[in-house]
Amino acid sequence: xxxxxxxxxxxxxxxxxxxxxxxxxxxxxxxxxxxxxxxxxxxxxxxxxxxxxxxxxxxxxxxxxxxxxxxxxxxxxxxxxxxxxxxxxxxxxxxxxxxxxxxxxxxxxxxxxxxxxxxxxxxxxxxxxxxxxxxxxxxxxxxxxxxxxxxxxxxxxxxxxxxxxxxxxxxxxxxxxxxxxxxxxxxxxxxxxxxxxxxxxxxxxxxxxxxxxxxxxxxxxxxxxxxxxxxxxxxxxxxxxxxxxxxxxxxxxxxxxxxxxxxx
Amino acid sequence: xxxxxxxxxxxxxxxxxxxxxxxxxxxxxxxxxxxxxxxxxxxxxxxxxxxxxxxxxxxxxxxxxxxxxxxxxxxxxxxxxxxxxxxxxxxxxxxxxxxxxxxxxxxxxxxxxxxxxxxxxxxxxxxxxxxxxxxxxxxxxxxxxxxxxxxxxxxxxxxxxxxxxxxxxxxxxxxxxxxxxxxxxxxxxxxxxxxxxxxxxxxxxxxxxxxxxxxxxxxxxxxxxxxxxxxxxxxxxxxxxxxxxxxxxxxxxxxxxxx
Numbered sequence: 341x342x343x344x345x346x347x348x349x350x351x352x353x354x355x356x357x358x359x360x361x362x363x364x365x366x367x368x369x370x371x372x373x374x375x376x377x378x379x380x381x382x383x384x385x386x387x388x389x390x391x392x393x394x395x396x397x398x399x400x401x402x403x404x405x406x407x408x409x410x411x412x413x414x415x416x417x418x419x420x421x422x423x424x425x426x427x428x429x430x431x432x433x434x435x436x437x438x439x440x441x442x443x444x445x446x447x448x449x450x451x452x453x454x455x456x457x458x459x460x461x462x463x464x465x466x467x468x469x470x471x472x473x474x475x476x477x478x479x480x481x482x483x484x485x486x487x488x489x490x491x492x493x494x495x496x497x498x499x500x501x502x503x504x505x506x507x508x509x510x511x512x513x514x515x516x517x518x519x520x521x522x523x524x525x526x527x528x529x530x531x532x533x534x535x536x537x538x539x540x541x542x543x544x545x546x547x548x549x550x551x552x553x554x555x556x557x558x559x560x561x562x563x564x565x566x567x568x569x570x571x572x573x574x575x576x577x578x579x580x581x582x583x584x585x586x587x588x589x590x591x592x593x594x595x596x597x598x599x600x601x602x603x604x
Numbered sequence: 605x606x607x608x609x610x611x612x613x614x615x616x617x618x619x620x621x622x623x624x625x626x627x628x629x630x631x632x633x634x635x636x637x638x639x640x641x642x643x644x645x646x647x648x649x650x651x652x653x654x655x656x657x658x659x660x661x662x663x664x665x666x667x668x669x670x671x672x673x674x675x676x677x678x679x680x681x682x683x684x685x686x687x688x689x690x691x692x693x694x695x696x697x698x699x700x701x702x703x704x705x706x707x708x709x710x711x712x713x714x715x716x717x718x719x720x721x722x723x724x725x726x727x728x729x730x731x732x733x734x735x736x737x738x739x740x741x742x743x744x745x746x747x748x749x750x751x752x753x754x755x756x757x758x759x760x761x762x763x764x765x766x767x768x769x770x771x772x773x774x775x776x777x778x779x780x781x782x783x784x785x786x787x788x789x790x791x792x793x794x795x796x797x798x799x800x801x802x803x804x805x806x807x808x809x810x811x812x813x814x815x816x817x818x819x820x821x822x823x824x825x826x827x828x829x830x831x832x833x834x835x836x837x838x839x840x841x842x843x844x845x846x847x848x849x850x851x852x853x854x855x856x857x858x859x860x861x862x863x
Contacts, residue, residue, distance in 0.1 A: 534797065
């Protein structure tokens with residue numbers, strides 16, 4: 341592993357620990373590849389595991405056409421979810437983030453391993469124990485969210501923490517394409533969207549993840565949580581904000597971003 | 605300065621019927637008020653009615669907080685729906701249109717009259733016969749689809765065409781604020797949203813509609829339709845496009861765009 345990748349991983353980890361964002365990695369390292377970026381992410385995943393945290397699943401990012409166009413890519417990306425990031429609906433969350441934003445998502449909880457190649461939407465649905473509404477709180481260790489693709493991948497796909505609803509719903513009988521999400525902050529509707537915003541169907545994003553992780557030698561495992569991607573644009577939150585997401589037949593999830601949380 | 609509102613209405617009518625852009629009124633006429641703008645809208649509509657069009661309902665605009673902020677207001681606007689705007693088949697001809705955009709909406713159809721300043725959501729449900737998935741075609745007559753509040757009101761809230769799906773739905777079949785909507789253009793997802801994008805719940809749009817109509821001595825009459833407001837951003841369409849919109853639990857509709 342090159343010294344350069346190790347020092348970039350260290351810089352990101354320090355930025356996270358000190359809540360002091362850094363300039364885009366790509367400013368000084370324009371030649372970083374996507375592969376390099378995933379290696380940087382992996383270095384910090386290993387550090388976190390060594391410190392006693394546990395991988396509980398993955399998040400998928402860049403799943404909508406507008407986001408892909410914005411970063412000039414045609415594929416999603418992924419990051420790792422840890423036990424320490426996981427909160428229950430109804431929590432008052434005090435989690436050290438720098439510039440948090442929230443996104444409405446559908447989370448998949450797997451009943452079976454999903455090993456590629458060739459995982460498709462139907463295999464994903466067959467291997468899914470349940471879906472739950474999820475609010476992902478994303479964050480960037482890069483100042484002012486000035487991210488390019490390589491920056492966000494190295495930065496664990498801009499993962500922050502996440503909140504899952506209480507009521508797991510079996511996928512049979514729910515139309516995950518048209519199911520509608522309504523995101524409110526302090527009682528006001530700030531975004532709405534539907535499942536199809538995620539690559540046409542959120543299970544397609546999970547299929548992409550399953551195949552991609554298989555190639556990397558770390559396939560998706562039973563029990564893993566997968567945050568399948570945002571169904572709307574992300575919304576910044578501030579200390580004291582109450583965030584609610586209702587997802588039609590999938591139920592609802594909410595939390596309060598504790599006073600004193602975040603950068604203030 | 606007193607402008608001839610009739611002359612302005614004549615000008616707008618000319619541009620609406622010839623599908624030609626015009627410069628914003630507010631660049632050319634000082635001091636036009638919101639009330640002036642609604643009077644221009646009414647005078648313009650009168651010209652269509654004199655030509656044989658019928659008033660078939662109302663449409664609400666600026667029903668999301670985001671759109672209201674973009675024009676610096678804190679309430680929605682409304683326009684007139686005429687029989688000549690309603691598509692009988694789900695085919696949109698570009699003839700007579702300038703730069704049309706489509707948006708998915710939930711339409712209410714009424715069996716009884718709704719009027720007065722104190723209408724409640726309860727009154728709206730009582731007066732509602734059914735709800736129907738709908739697509740609205742908006743087409744600002746202003747250059748670059750760019751306008752101020754007064755301009756857009758005068759231009760009948762950018763109304764151009766609308767189409768209601770064949771299958772009506774009971775208003776109690778599903779929670780209208782949680783209805784997910786997916787709009788595809790040529791097979792690709794263009795927009796998604798949910799009913800709550802419309803003032804938190806589409807029924808509130810009807811309440812607001814009645815309240816605003818009351819200010820102008822008008823009402824929702826039996827048989828009328830109200831387009832409650834765009835559930836997503838509006839999307840530009842071009843000849844050859846096929847628009848498909850799915851409304852969770854309510855049905856779907858398609859619209860083919862032709863020359």
